Amino acid sequence: MSQQSAYLDAFFDYLRFPSISTDSRHAADVEACADWLVARFTKMGLSAEKYPTAKHPVVVAKSEKKPDRPTVLIYGHYDVQPVDPVEEWDTPPFEPTIRDGRIFCRGATDNKGQNFAHLLGIEEALKEDGELPVNIIYLLEGEEEIGSPNLPAFLEAHRDLLAADICAVSDTGMIGPGIPTMTYGLRGIACLEFLIKGPGFDLHSGVYGGAVANPAQIVANLVASLHDQNGRVQIPGFYDSVVELESWERDMWAALPDGDAATLAETGCPGHWGELGYTALEKRWGRPTAEVNGIGGGYQGEGSKTVIPREAMAKLSFRLVPDQDPVAIINAATEYLKNQVGDYCEIEVEPGHDGPAYVMDPHSPYGKAAQRALESTFADKPRLIREGGSIPIIQSIKDVLGVDTLMLGLALPDCQIHAPNENFTLENFEAGIKLNRALLRELAQG
Numbered sequence: 001m002s003q004q005s006a007y008l009d010a011f012f013d014y015l016r017f018p019s020i021s022t023d024s025r026h027a028a029d030v031e032a033c034a035d036w037l038v039a040r041f042t043k044m045g046l047s048a049e050k051y052p053t054a055k056h057p058v059v060v061a062k063s064e065k066k067p068d069r070p071t072v073l074i075y076g077h078y079d080v081q082p083v084d085p086v087e088e089w090d091t092p093p094f095e096p097t098i099r100d101g102r103i104f105c106r107g108a109t110d111n112k113g114q115n116f117a118h119l120l121g122i123e124e125a126l127k128e129d130g131e132l133p134v135n136i137i138y139l140l141e142g143e144e145e146i147g148s149p150n151l152p153a154f155l156e157a158h159r160d161l162l163a164a165d166i167c168a169v170s171d172t173g174m175i176g177p178g179i180p181t182m183t184y185g186l187r188g189i190a191c192l193e194f195l196i197k198g199p200g201f202d203l204h205s206g207v208y209g210g211a212v213a214n215p216a217q218i219v220a221n222l223v224a225s226l227h228d229q230n231g232r233v234q235i236p237g238f239y240d241s242v243v244e245l246e247s248w249e250r251d252m253w254a255a256l257p258d259g260d261a262a263t264l265a266e267t268g269c270p271g272h273w274g275e276l277g278y279t280a281l282e283k284r285w286g287r288p289t290a291e292v293n294g295i296g297g298g299y300q301g302e303g304s305k306t307v308i309p310r311e312a313m314a315k316l317s318f319r320l321v322p323d324q325d326p327v328a329i330i331n332a333a334t335e336y337l338k339n340q341v342g343d344y345c346e347i348e349v350e351p352g353h354d355g356p357a358y359v360m361d362p363h364s365p366y367g368k369a370a371q372r373a374l375e376s377t378f379a380d381k382p383r384l385i386r387e388g389g390s391i392p393i394i395q396s397i398k399d400v401l402g403v404d405t406l407m408l409g410l411a412l413p414d415c416q417i418h419a420p421n422e423n424f425t426l427e428n429f430e431a432g433i434k435l436n437r438a439l440l441r442e443l444a445q446g
């Protein structure tokens with residue numbers, strides 16, 4: 001069997017676990033995936049252990065510690081997003097399938113493909129060189145896609161086990177195929193959902209319509225009140241602690257391939273939207289937002305049903321930038337929503353998960369080492385970007401373990417993470433293995 005097909009067999013075994021962290025029906029699959037990882041790490045010569053948490057387990061694997069070498073903490077997640085709408089997948093979501101040079105499967109890119117490539121890089125180095133140029137601590141969690149509720153406490157409880165000089169993560173994107181990309185910032189996140197309750201039961205909309213508040217209408221009013229006509233979030237205090245983009249960042253991003261055009265091409269949206277005065281990349285990477293992730297209430301079936309629903313709801317998330325405080329944002333949003341509803345209905349607001357934005361200095365010594373690794377892997381100068389997505393644990397790693405994180409992700413704009421037909425290119429799978437080896441070599445230089 002060729003090396004590549006042996007790698008792919010193992011990767012496919014990993015992908016087949018439906019390790020959907022948000023769905024309690026899959027708890028046993030998440031657990032089994034963790035066991036599989038422990039076995040794999042053990043087989044390649046690391047000492048690996050599964051640690052239970054209040055929900056899904058954490059896996060930690062360590063190489064033999066050589067005192068004269070820096071220690072690199074590699075973080076990734078083995079949980080995945082749900083697969084719905086499942087009917088939009090061209091092949092079953094947990095049956096890895098290769099088409100057109102891409103591996104299709106839920107988790108193929110986010111994040112199993114990326115963390116497995118790093119694992120294989122380590123395995124290859126151990127096989128060929130008998131040792132690693134750095135000490136490795138590989139931390140894989142099963143709760144990233146639900147906001148890592150138990151990982152901060154795990155970091156606190158295992159400071160010594162996890163003590164490292166630098167952290168590296170492959171869970172971000174590349175601006176295009178073959179273009180080495182280093183991410184030096186992430187947006188934060190703050191989630192909430194609200195429920196509007198009106199009549200005691202669904203009403204006939206002809207008999208009572210016009211005289212009682214319709215909860216679906218109130219939800220729509222509240223959602224519409226989030227932004228003004230210039231795309232700015234209207235919640236009082238929302239922008240108070242926002243750190244503006246630096247001019248070097250705006251200049252650097254303006255020199256990247258046209259982000260406005262790319263944003264339309266990648267998304268299929270017919271036109272631009274959002275905060276006035278910013279390019280699409282600035283809006284996505286460096287500005288805070290309010291989004292509606294779900295909205296519901298009333299009759300959704302075929303035809304019409306003349307009803308005033310008893311209640312209606314919306315799920316919101318805010319993407320945050322330095323130095324916004326997620327809890328302060330949830331509180332401000334809660335107050336803003338509550339202040340707008342009169343005594344004609346009731347509102348319940350439930351806070352969800354949150355995490356702050358993160359930025360690091362890409363020109364620090366380890367940052368430069370990461371850039372050298374990218375440059376040697378892709379034979380091109382790395383582009384420095386921030387990302388709109390969030391990995392809340394990265395700031396906790398900084399706060400609790402005191403180290404910065406190098407983000408060298410391999411997600412491509414068309415890899416469909418969180419969507420049907422998620423895929424990872426074979427090219428990036430291979431590049432990831434090479435990148436890991438280059439990274440460990442460069443980090444050993446400091």
Ligand code: BES
Binds near residue numbers: 172411
């Ligand atoms: N890998 C993503 C985050 C990401 C995506 C970073 C694309 C950069 C580019 C991560 O797995 C993710 O989806 N995070 C969630 C976090 C949330 C559930 C707390 C997100 O951003 O929505």
Ligand code: MN
Binds near residue numbers: 081
């Ligand atoms: Mn994700």
